[in-house]
Amino acid sequence: MANIKELSVEDKLRALYDLQLIDSRIDEIRNVRGELPLEVEDLEDEVAGLSTRLEKLKNDLESINEQIKEKKNAIDERHAAIKKYTEQQKNVRNNREFNSLSKEIEYQELEIQLAEKHIKEMKASIEHKKEIITQSEEKLEAKRTHLQHKKSELDAIMAETEKEENFLLEKSAEYQGMIEERLLAAYKRIRSSVRNGLAVVSIERGASAGSFFTIPPQTQMEIAARKKIITDEHSGRILVDSTLADEEREKMEQLFANI
Template sequence: MYNRLKILYQLQQIDNQLDELEDLRGDLPNMVRELEEKINGFIKDIEVKEKEQKESITRRAENENEIEKLKENQKKFKAQLYQVRNNKEYDALTKEIDHTEEQINKLEAENNSLADRSKVLTLEIEEITPKLEELKNELKEKEADLKEIIKANEREESKLLEQRKKIESEVKKNDLSSYMRIRKAKKGLAVATIKRSACSGCHNIVPSQRQLEIRQNNRLFYCEYCGRILVSSEIAEETNK
């Protein structure tokens, strides 16, 4: 059991050092992620607007072709007006001419609306583009800063990760599960020691009888206030030699 407790404390010590290295990166990892999300959002926005513009161009071209056909038909109808033999034929042709004119006006109005929308999209893209470039430059700087920090501590971090892997393999499955659960809930600190009769994690006083039991190093004890695993100062001192 002594070794079981010692291994848990060693694991915590290594994780503390890894956390310190992580802290050196500050908020850079989050900043990089946020910048990437913003950049992807702008890129997607531009892609949507450019797609709408392309669809607008295609639609306007189709409308122009249809307008040309309608105008040709209108010319034919007007020419036929001079060949009508009665009012019924005249009224029928006039109706076709008016209907054709309505279709032409409708398509031209749609094209004008599409052209106006395309201009708005162009302005929006022109407004987004410099912002996108600015974010890309900022991301490049933050990534360079983060890379520099990671590189400076790469050897130490690699060494610690190797040690952690070795120690973790020696931890009992149930102990590791409890350790990880507590560590996640308690901001990284799962194993605490007794300092001045108090839990080093939450600083609440540990009863004298419980302190004596913890010093025996014959079972796992948890702080009744914060739930952290408690180990004796003897284990901490031996590990920190």
């Protein structure tokens, strides 16, 4: 490979146009995938989020069931206390002791009522959470099925295009290595600023490809002479003559056909 500094302007233009053809081919491959990779990523995030929520709901259920168990044990203990205080009332020596035990019994009965009220509320909460869990499980299953479908779709496209894309990425890097840093930076800047990614275009019918602005005959002659890098004053794109473009397209089509 010739040293970058030894390349003629024509060689630089050919290398730039070849790089453009390679990068445009990579763009086409990625466009085929479209939004699929992002869709898969979003679905994976949704599935992870739903799984976490479902796990939390199930943990909440276990916690509530444990609280109900504790309340029931407390009720049993309070019933035992009532039974004990009732027995003690039979052996009191005066009204003061009897009334004191009656208050204890009344307190225990109130605590039992409060515990039963809490149990009732917690059971209602359990039923509500069970409904949400069922809905969440159905939604999660639907999302998992959708994710699997999208992943299969993406895997199929990747299997078809991965080899070609990797080859083209290597070629892109190879051609970038042939172009001086300043020119390559300009190419990348233009490419990132235009919607279709075309930084290097040929002259077609007296205008730069994709543009309606006519290029003056004198400028067209300078472009055809290939003695300096010329850009379109309207779009900023680097311009090459149609003959050079046809030659490089034919060369690149052969390269692509052998992938």
